[in-house]
Amino acid sequence: MTAEFQSHWSPTASLEALKSRAEQSAFVRGFFAGRGVLEVETPVLGRHGVSDLNLDGIAAEVHGAPGWSDTRAWLQTSPEYHMKRLLAAGSGPVFQIARAFRDGERGRRHNPEFSLLEWYRPGFDDDALMAEVADLVCGWLGVPWPQRLSYRQACRQFAGLDPFAIGGGELAARCEVWVGADMAESLGRDECLDLVMSHAVEPALRAEPPTFIDRYPASQAALARTSREDGVEVAHRFELYVRGIELCNGYWELTDPAEQRRRFETDNALRRQAGKREMAPDAYLLAALEEGLPDCAGVALGLDRLLMLKLGLDDIARVMAFPVERA
Template sequence: MPTRPAWQASAPLANLRRRAEIVARIRAYFTAQGLLEVDTPQLCPATVTDPQLESLAVAGYGYLQTSPEYAMKRLLAAGSGSIWQIAHVFRGNEFGRRHNPEFSLLEWYRVAFTPEELMAEVATVARLALGELGCVSHRYRDLFRQHLALDPLTCSSAALRAAARAHADPAFDDADRDTWLELLMSAVIEPHLGRDELCFVVDYPPSQAALARLRSDADGQPVAARFELYFRGVELANGYHELLDGGEQRSRFAADLRRRNELGLPAVAIDEDFLAAIDSGLPDCSGVALGLDRLVMLALGAESLQEVLPFPFARR
């Protein structure tokens, strides 16, 4: 891509016009489906506890949000029905060809939808940008067995560490089980996913449930009721059959805070308004967050987010 003067947009105007067309198709779809478009704040007093996400603090005001999830679930608990939005969100240390500290999430929640019903809709929305594509689904466990000859639900942490050393050459030697799993997933498995079709990965380990409920898989093993969508090796979306148990969610947040302390990460306050909303009665629902910038990048055949964002962080 030719170098442009610093004051100009990083993305060509033709790409920005195509981005606008994709957004218009998405908005038309959700309007036709009768979902309420919402606009929640991205500067809030509390933030996520997830040790893998770095929230950006704004002195005296709180945090820029990594996702609109908590606020959207408060609306769901208040009786909004199915909702959607496109939100600018923020994550620290997110730099690279597929990352930017500020990016756009397309997030929506479907009341009374199963994960399978939501996955079908995610594929429909992705095709609005990518065109007609086939679709496959793989269990997380089966992918590890196929590519690494390991069972991620039952093998030892030592086996995962050895596999990471053999396949990914990590720059660290001591990590928890999920760190090794995530490293192997990104380095070994993800490049093979969705080469010519949409590819869903389902049934993640229980330790990676985050805000998803747990269920038993076809083998009777407990797994997270969670899915991710990949296309051409790029992770596009992350969806949950949403957890409805406020006590369990609080327990998971507390575990996150203990892990943050072990890693020397800053402490954050648990979002009590979010937990109160769950306790009041979150409806049975499934939800998903889809990276809009990545979707546009793939739709346009671009190599970098800089080709679809007007002013990425490096351009400011």
């Protein structure tokens, strides 16, 4: 046995953290039981992966699966597609404490395998769901009720720019301080705006009370519906930050199958440009949308990060029994 295994067999989380994780799970289940939201389980291993440019799934091989034309399957980056199929089948409000997998993600706030709380509320829009997210997070952490800023307000206040009005050249020039001139000039608009968020807005939020950021640019809608407000197209998407840590990503969900198909195609065009593998559109999800997804809002919340905030820890490994390097 090598020295590595002799010295790294033990968990990285303390017994206190492991007990708090169990208490957090019980709190979450009690929260939704009190609101009549059904707990469900969906596959960790699925036939389709996600097409989002910013997410990379982890592939697996499956042999002997009836009806499969090949052996490739995907560890799910989130249970979203399967949960939406349940909604289309008439499940009503549902939640899940899931294991999720994303390749290439390891750092103080990331591990390739992590715990995700995801839930969907038929009849809710993004405003109603933000209130429920606040109830859950504030109830567990004991923090003040979140303030709310639009994406535009946050960028104006903390980065000194209007993300909808600034020209591409000026935006790239603003990013040079973080990545250099050559890299900044090669980036697309949304990539530059991501740098503004990560290098200017998010650090400023560490000194702010809990904060919802909403009304993202329509180009960053992912699976959210969009509308026109104040002369610009915005996405009904929100994120919650506590002490500068992003906890969740929520949408007033897109229900139009034609628009969903178009977004899959756009995702794959972006993946081709980035030299990434194209991902087959999830035909099961599209069929469910054709059948009819109820008007709903949904959100995914990182339970490991929530526990880090509860315990005042700054490394995800300290709330996980075995992060990837000890798995």
